[in-house]
Amino acid sequence: MASGIRDKVAILGMGCTRFGERWDAGGEDLIVEAFTQCLEDAGIDKNEIQACWFGTYYPEIGVGKSGIPLSSTLKLPFLPVTRVENKCATGTEAFRGACYAVASGAYDICFALGVEKLKDTGYGGLPAGSTEGEIDVMLGANKTAPGAFAQLASAYSAKYKIPMERIKEAMAHVSWKSHQNGAMNPRAHLRRAVTKEQILKAPMVAYPLGLFDCCGVSDGAACAIVTTPEIAKSIKRNEDLVFVKALQIACSSGEEALFTAWDGASVLTTTRAAKRAYDEAGIQDPRREISMMEVHDCFSITELVTMEDLQISPRGGAIEDILNGFFDLKGGGIPCQVDGGLKCFGHPIGASGLRMIFEVYNQLLQRWPEERLVKNPRYGLTHNLGGFPHQNVVAVTILGINS
Amino acid sequence: MVGICMAGAYVPRYRLSREKIFQAMGWLNPATRSLARGQKAVANYDEDSVTMAVSATMECRVEKEKADCLYFASTTMPYQERQNAGIIATALGMREDVRTADFTGSLKAGTTALISALETVVAGGCSSIVVCASDCRLAKMGGQEEMFFGDGSATAIVGKDDVIAEYKGSFSLSVDFVDRFRTPSSPFGRAWEDRWIRDAGYDKIIPRALNSFLKKYDLKLEDFSKVLYCCPYPSERRKLNKKLGLKEDQIQNFLMERVGDTGVAQPLVMLASVLENARAGDNILLLSYGNGCDAIWFEVTDSIGRLKESRPLEKSLDAGVELDPYEKYLVWRDVVPFEAGLRAEHNPPVRWSLVWRLRRAILGFCGSRCTRCGTPQFPPQRVCVNPACGAIDEMEDYYFSDKEGKVASFTGDNLAATVNPPQIYGHVLFEGGGKVLMDFTDCNLDTLHVGMPVTPVFRVKDYDRVRGTTRYGWKVKPV
Numbered sequence: 001m002a003s004g005i006r007d008k009v010a011i012l013g014m015g016c017t018r019f020g021e022r023w024d025a026g027g028e029d030l031i032v033e034a035f036t037q038c039l040e041d042a043g044i045d046k047n048e049i050q051a052c053w054f055g056t057y058y059p060e061i062g063v064g065k066s067g068i069p070l071s072s073t074l075k076l077p078f079l080p081v082t083r084v085e086n087k088c089a090t091g092t093e094a095f096r097g098a099c100y101a102v103a104s105g106a107y108d109i110c111f112a113l114g115v116e117k118l119k120d121t122g123y124g125g126l127p128a129g130s131t132e133g134e135i136d137v138m139l140g141a142n143k144t145a146p147g148a149f150a151q152l153a154s155a156y157s158a159k160y161k162i163p164m165e166r167i168k169e170a171m172a173h174v175s176w177k178s179h180q181n182g183a184m185n186p187r188a189h190l191r192r193a194v195t196k197e198q199i200l201k202a203p204m205v206a207y208p209l210g211l212f213d214c215c216g217v218s219d220g221a222a223c224a225i226v227t228t229p230e231i232a233k234s235i236k237r238n239e240d241l242v243f244v245k246a247l248q249i250a251c252s253s254g255e256e257a258l259f260t261a262w263d264g265a266s267v268l269t270t271t272r273a274a275k276r277a278y279d280e281a282g283i284q285d286p287r288r289e290i291s292m293m294e295v296h297d298c299f300s301i302t303e304l305v306t307m308e309d310l311q312i313s314p315r316g317g318a319i320e321d322i323l324n325g326f327f328d329l330k331g332g333g334i335p336c337q338v339d340g341g342l343k344c345f346g347h348p349i350g351a352s353g354l355r356m357i358f359e360v361y362n363q364l365l366q367r368w369p370e371e372r373l374v375k376n377p378r379y380g381l382t383h384n385l386g387g388f389p390h391q392n393v394v395a396v397t398i399l400g401i402n403s
Numbered sequence: 404m405v406g407i408c409m410a411g412a413y414v415p416r417y418r419l420s421r422e423k424i425f426q427a428m429g430w431l432n433p434a435t436r437s438l439a440r441g442q443k444a445v446a447n448y449d450e451d452s453v454t455m456a457v458s459a460t461m462e463c464r465v466e467k468e469k470a471d472c473l474y475f476a477s478t479t480m481p482y483q484e485r486q487n488a489g490i491i492a493t494a495l496g497m498r499e500d501v502r503t504a505d506f507t508g509s510l511k512a513g514t515t516a517l518i519s520a521l522e523t524v525v526a527g528g529c530s531s532i533v534v535c536a537s538d539c540r541l542a543k544m545g546g547q548e549e550m551f552f553g554d555g556s557a558t559a560i561v562g563k564d565d566v567i568a569e570y571k572g573s574f575s576l577s578v579d580f581v582d583r584f585r586t587p588s589s590p591f592g593r594a595w596e597d598r599w600i601r602d603a604g605y606d607k608i609i610p611r612a613l614n615s616f617l618k619k620y621d622l623k624l625e626d627f628s629k630v631l632y633c634c635p636y637p638s639e640r641r642k643l644n645k646k647l648g649l650k651e652d653q654i655q656n657f658l659m660e661r662v663g664d665t666g667v668a669q670p671l672v673m674l675a676s677v678l679e680n681a682r683a684g685d686n687i688l689l690l691s692y693g694n695g696c697d698a699i700w701f702e703v704t705d706s707i708g709r710l711k712e713s714r715p716l717e718k719s720l721d722a723g724v725e726l727d728p729y730e731k732y733l734v735w736r737d738v739v740p741f742e743a744g745l746r747a748e749h750n751p752p753v754r755w756s757l758v759w760r761l762r763r764a765i766l767g768f769c770g771s772r773c774t775r776c777g778t779p780q781f782p783p784q785r786v787c788v789n790p791a792c793g794a795i796d797e798m799e800d801y802y803f804s805d806k807e808g809k810v811a812s813f814t815g816d817n818l819a820a821t822v823n824p825p826q827i828y829g830h831v832l833f834e835g836g837g838k839v840l841m842d843f844t845d846c847n848l849d850t851l852h853v854g855m856p857v858t859p860v861f862r863v864k865d866y867d868r869v870r871g872t873t874r875y876g877w878k879v880k881p882v
Contacts, residue, residue: 121745122745123744123745123746124818125746125818127749128746128747128748128749128820129749129751134754134757135757135761135782137751138753138757138758138761138765138864138874138876139761139764139765139781139782139876140840141826141828141840141841141842142816142819142820142821142826142828142842142864142865143816143819143826143828143840144816144818144819146814146816146818147814147816147818147819147826147828148814148840150814150816151812151813151814151829151830151840152812153812153814154812154813154814154829154853155811155812155830155853157853158812158853158854203817204815204817204825205816205817205818206814206815206816206817206818206825207814207815207816207825207848208814209814253788253790254784254788255788255790257838257840258780258781258784258788258837258838258839259778259780259788259789259790259838260832260836260837260838261790264811264812264830390830390840
């Protein structure tokens, strides 16, 4: 009988580069930057790592395919390296692989790293070209990520009969809040606070998403070393430890894209993955028990519907929670995107899942300065949404302090 | 009785004001002042002669299983090798045991295709032939041809059951009169002196064909209620009307003020226009022009009421929207260089083996329907998408191309690379079931709303200027 991942794996150390337009660094530099931080935090030697999971989504314009770029960049001594890719859940997939390897007893100490070098394309947005396969090229719409996610807004407006102006207002708050948080974070890509007026007046990217409703396209890397609770306790004696409470993913069944039951104003995979994660972590009432969240705010409308899909806000009720400041850093609710989120911390695809885990890990260990600290958190949740609302993979991770 | 069972013409949505053209280019060629009247129809950025031919044929509500031949006539075919008629037949979802052919090389190619179809049915070789004619000709900026040329298409379904216009006879004249020509070395044509074209061309060739035809069948001009002939010059039309002795009510408007000269399509567009207003018993004489002339005689039957109900040409004439500014037209037709951005450089080749496997889905908008639970789905699936069913390999073909739908969600995307930003697309729920994320066309973002009825249209999805490949597919437009 399967018993899930709860409390079987502890995080020994983590690293995360400064995200941004890293004209100074290639993917290999980013790997080294994140890795050195991580080793130092873990307090172990490179040679103690037994197996690695490596996540990168666009290796064609970055470090190249396979696990080899990781092993050869870090001069790992002929270690097993598995390259994983699952769209925007890639970083979390790398983490998941490392955690499962430890939990299975196959290895004692594993390493997961995610990296993306996006700013060598020559233009804004993600690299052109379909990532959905050639049938989609021939049959699909001439779509981009903002346009595909923008669909949520018109469907949401129609379903709940909420005027677009009201949705725009809530989206502006989502973006404003992340800019407030990102401005305090030295690792974040976008570090300038903006006003809601600036957000609302910005040029349209894909109706109704304006420029500030879209996250940054960034370069960056993040990584983690995981091990068994016993080894973690022996290395970090008398220190607080962060444990993995749940690791769940859900992939679209095709129903959202082709069948007529889905309302288009929600993301079915998020709801499924979250439900499984809460069960795995033993969480009954997420709105009361989750202390903080890092969710996939690739676009502000995504963050809005995600609050409902995660069962934090009631259906049709996210706008009220958002405008009431429930997700603000010091709003008295569940702080969300405390580090700036994809919006301001940035979104190097393969690194994002591990970047979110990095933030939750450090918050759980109460390592950040007071101004951006979440007080005494118990459970932190991360959420990645890869693909499009109608065809995607979602990862939900729950971490907790001590077991 | 052999003749036309159904006729339809298609005029694209956009109209370019000739005054606007003159304002932009009149400084170069002030003589075009006299032509700067009315509007010309221009294909949308995602239309060409092939897609317009499909649009005109869809207006005819052709029974795709019945047709056993398809002829396509145009001087602006996107492919020189790869049969364009075959693209159209696949788009229409016709059977594969049919005969298809491209007719080209002259502006009379449309009437030649029509006569070939009529004579084939007379001979008993086929019983239902789709004849489509379409043109989307380019002209150099500031010239007279830019004023004349319009884009459009027309289709006639030729058969022997329940015809709306009976085929009574024809006469053809072929001469190598080179008033204008176009070679593969340039997208633009070259014409000789106008005065010579009018005096030695239209003024001689049309009367010669007309008189030969009348003599062949021992008829008089008064026997015809309408005489349609192709000549874009307004002054020459006035001269010819007088010279031929046409009475006011026999003259058919050339549609220059509203459409322009649609080349190969023009005689069939004019025919559709006449038929939409015809009465049973009317005799119609159709004359094309181009390296000679074809003359075709029809007599309208009692079944004409069927066409008058739908009046597709009249509807598309009324649905016109002005294209503004003029520069948009130049970019859409690739007449001037423009900055498309680095993102637009991404350009993988069409994978033809995949296109072949999925030809019915890509070109015909044919999905699948589960025979167990009845769920329509696109693209065609092996495993039924209905979560309550999940049947494997129990699918049948299901065409979405003739189904209307409703907008479920939409956006106008300024990031997507396109010459018509923003790229508008969204999820469409089809009547009878099925949902597809599709590009929208012939619409404006500010008039879209969830629940809006839309209809599928065959369009250019992408043009690869490096390899010269036009890639087709289906979009939706507002009903």
